[in-house]
Amino acid sequence: MNFFSSDFKLGILGGGQLGKMLLYETRKWDIQTKVMDPSPEAPCKIACNEFVLGDLLDFEKVYNFGKDVDLLTIEIENVNVEALEKLEEEGVKVYPQTKALRIIQNKATQKLFYTDHGIPTAPFVRFAYTSEIKDSIANGGLALPFVWKSAQFGYDGQGVKVVRAVEDLEGLPNVECIAEEMIAFKNELAVIVARSSSGELVNYPVVEMEFHPEANQVEYVICPARIDENVAQKAIDVALIVSENIGHVGLLAVELFQTQDDKILVNEVAPRPHNSGHYSIEASYTNQFEQHIRAILGLPLGKTDSKVAGIMVNLVGAEGHTGDVIYENMESILDMQGVTPHIYGKKQTRPFRKMGHVTIVDEDMARAREVAQQVKETIQVVSK
Template sequence: MNYRQKKVGILGGGQLGRMIYEEVLKWDLDLHFMDKDRSFPVGKVCPLFTEGDFTKYEDVLAFGQDKDIVTIEIESVNLEALLELRKQGVTIHPSPDALKIIKDKGLQKMFYEANEIPSSNFQLYQDVESIKSDIANGNLNYPFVQKARTGGYDGKGVAVIRSEQDLMKLLPSASLVEDMVPIEKEIGLIVARNENGETQVYDPVEMVFDEEANLVDYLFAPASLPNGIEKKAKDIAIELITKLNICGLLAVEYFLDKNGHLLVNEVAPRCHNSGHHSIEACETSQFEQHIRGVMNMPLGNVALTTPAVMVNLLGQPEVSGPVHYEGMKSCLAKGNVHLHFYGKEETKPSRKMGHATITDKDLQKAIEKAKFVKNHLKVTV
């Protein structure tokens, strides 16, 4: 097969799409993107950019009809259009069937339950009143976590309810409510698969969250895990991507609880924040690997070549406007600090504006540099 003769369409023009484009530019592939505005991250660098709304049936259908393969960089795409494109002979990855499950966090949890994938206990609710009623009747106890079934992204759509005083935070939508897990660590990994059934699993990473923004603050690779946990995490990831019949990537987030139990939190069928370090720290980046998977290329080696720390560069609290980066010079002077700015013109509080990956043969030294970057590189106006 001549891969370069294949037209690949990607729905979404954000930072994930931009990094896909930048990573596989070396192959001169015919990658096309669609999103609402050319000012978005991909539109600034890719000439094959179509302005359109990936949530609208007509736009997705028109974009995909002349493509050989259509994939995504965000889940909130129009499923009906993808189903129609599949009927017309376009290859869709991830499959619309898997995407339907993953887009709905309630269906995700039901899938785990049906397939005996370890996850936290949960209940589904149609509205806030039903949640309050179960609390009053003693059928739901504090603390718990509420997640909107659809539409959550980058920390949005999640409410942590620890007591009656937090009830004002409840989300006014159909949701799932999960037991609050006594978390020892949060870990994530990326698994890849192609149409031949070949799989590759990246080593797990440890994630430290910014509690205010509910976003990853730091990511450490490799993760420090008890014996047997890494293998278990990789085995579960392979089982998930196989049973969901996904080609491309599946990012899997786990809780490791204080009793040593590994529980699946949620998954995403695309490139993911927990794999950004792979650009500098792995033999094959997650972005290249996703294209390999959806185009049924041989998958790349995923070995970690160096310890690494990734830190998200978020918009400063209470600051909005045209973006300006401060402290770049002092951070680069540290050495082995790899900065990635996403090309977003406007900064907003806690908005992902970029990331930095710090590599070092000594993980502790990389962590120290990452803290320096966190404290000195400011995303402001």
């Protein structure tokens, strides 16, 4: 099939920043795109060929959206899988496939999948409702502290809370959830695996993630991870096992814990481009967004090596600021060598909302990390 400057139409469910960065690549290759998102101000709106306003969890909206595209992909996994299954039955290619989405969409199902396939992960208990947890603690079935995770619809640190006392359960939604043992880890790592519809498989280098202690969001992504080579290979091996068992087409970002004794445990996965791969736009031979397009179209996969050390700094809304966004000191960070800001196009900021990211590249990792710290301390995402 001719994908370039043709009638071929790629559908993308979700019009946020990940979709916007996917569109950098489709526009580069002149691939026709149709995007659906529930927000009339979605970042993708300005860059796609056709934009549809719609709820991604609405069966009819998703089904009707997908009927006239040649291939359908996602930039967020919270979508109506039943509609995608019907589209698959009618001959529309859906990547990642619905069987993979069903495993990944629900964190409890995802964790059970790891257990069933012998994939190392933190011990956990599944609950139909959060309200059941107090009884489990009282009866000795669950020990404090633990990490509470909503089974569905968690995103960007939402739907996750560290529970150190029974009182910490107050105010949590009464939904299906898991209580996961807290892991004493050295590092949080990630590996992105790309699998093409033709069967080709590649992986990116292991990255290291530093998180904001309150928001549970990634602050820095560092590539390559500053870890022993043997540990890095173990992380890659585990990520490839996860990818093989899920059998996805497209990207799979595998988030991992490196324990104090250097074991590797799977935290969770995302079947799409991921925050841990943003550094690749400037630092890699083939960035993650181009790789995802190559994979779902069955094109040869690109080289995943890094050209230079890369660090990504997330730009999130400052605490105490809600409203029309202002990026303070943008000129100052542009004056720093090897610094590239990416602004997502969201007009309204709020505390910890992802508004953009900045990539820092350098031949020297230590120098790149110093500049990343300067960037973090310099630029501010505030409101008018």
